[in-house]
């Protein structure tokens with residue numbers, strides 16, 4: 053990056069600078085009904101215009117400090133301070149001389165013997181904002197038009213394309229630019245060769261964005277915290293976050309940030325009320341003003357996009373988990389609170405949602421209800437002191453999020469969701485039992501099954517608002533919220549798999565993981581079983597039979613009994 057800047061500067065001195073005096077193009081400035089022509093030039097696809105002349109055309113006062121290579125421009129109640137060969141613009145309040153903002157251009161301000169030159173496409177948005185006027189920059193003419201509107205708007209149009217990502221050599225020919233016949237051609241002057249070529253029309257402001265490592269951020273409020281996504285252009289390393297009184301400070305070494313873009317981030321207003329981005333030498337520092345208290349933070353990198361995910365966790369959720377973990381280690385007194393005294397059985401689907409349909413038309417909702425009621429009866433009979441709560445006991449439609457709410461309200465200590473599997477094509481030979489825990493799906497098959505079981509939400513009102521998409525981001529927060537239960541869920545799933553494996557009636561395909569909405573809502577150890585395949589003739593028959601359902605209920609019960617023993621023992625340890 054540094055090397056590139058140096059090269060650019062050298063190139064400018066060698067090639068572009070002499071051109072400024074010899075062969076300057078110009079830019080029209082239309083303001084208050086008058087059109088004036090000011091010196092301008094194009095270098096590497098970027099349009100530069102003389103700041104001194106621009107200021108004169110707009111009646112801005114300027115002050116040049118030749119010793120420090122700085123220029124100051126007074127615009128309305130602010131002053132902009134720019135330095136030669138420097139991408140930063142310091143914005144000061146004119147009245148009290150206080151720096152209100154440091155604006156970063158994607159490229160440096162240039163200076164010839166006589167004038168400072170601004171890269172117009174990236175300068176115009178800032179100018180529009182501080183001057184509170186609408187500016188339209190047409191780079192193909194080039195022309196800058198100033199209008200007064202109630203809402204100042206900055207628009208940049210016209211085709212200019214950087215000739216190359218790297219400084220071009222003096223010997224570069226016009227053919228190095230690939231003309232694109234499909235788009236409107238615009239003239240680009242290659243500053244180093246002086247040649248003109250055809251280039252595709254591109255909004256230079258959009259192109260310029262990639263000049264920063266961190267381009268923008270998005271804030272997303274979730275049930276158990278707030279997630280901030282930092283959009284990154286390169287792999288970022290060594291990042292650190294620190295929660296302070298009322299703020300969250302994130303430092304990212306060796307990264308440039310689009311300060312202006314981040315400044316305009318709409319915050320969620322609920323947890324985050326402001327964002328400040330700073331470029332401290334080679335490092336980026338972001339400060340988030342917090343409205344609520346978070347107890348922990350975590351930064352991870354989205355392996356898919358390279359973006360940084362900043363997770364802020366709410367007090368309540370973490371407190372609950374810590375309490376749970378501490379309590380599970382405590383002695384008799386408070387142990388009763390975590391005693392396995394309530395098991396929630398969740399027969400999948402119901403009512404207008406039939407679930408999977410078998411080869412002969414058997415409905416999943418009826419089979420799973422049969423297994424669930426039989427399992428519940430066994431627990432009630434054989435495990436005194438353990439209450440059984442069903443999310444449904446008859447053919448009723450229960451929304452997925454309601455199921456978790458029922459379980460939480462009952463203060464369940466284990467949540468078992470019962471389902472049946474199916475393949476898309478029926479009949480098919482796929483067979484066997486599967487037990488799932490809530491984790492990002494590992495295989496396409498697991499993801500497909502979870503998608504099918506989750507698809508029921510489409511029968512619910514406002515489902516898009518009620519269920520956040522189960523993507524990588526959600527899992528970071530979910531895993532945090534459920535971290536206390538994960539090992540219990542895993543153990544319960546293992547025991548179920550072992551029981552079914554020992555059966556001669558149905559084979560177990562093992563413990564799987566996928567993102568099931570129904571498990572997201574339950575704040576307790578949880579598993580989801582796919583009892584068998586309704587798309588398999590033999591298994592459909594087995595699952596529809598009283599014998600088959602009782603057999604499964606017995607296997608599940610034995611696993612739960614084993615789990616309960618281990619669980620109670622873990623509370624004593």
Ligand SMILES: [Zn+2]
Pocket residue numbers: 400401407408416470471472505
């Ligand atoms: Zn199902």
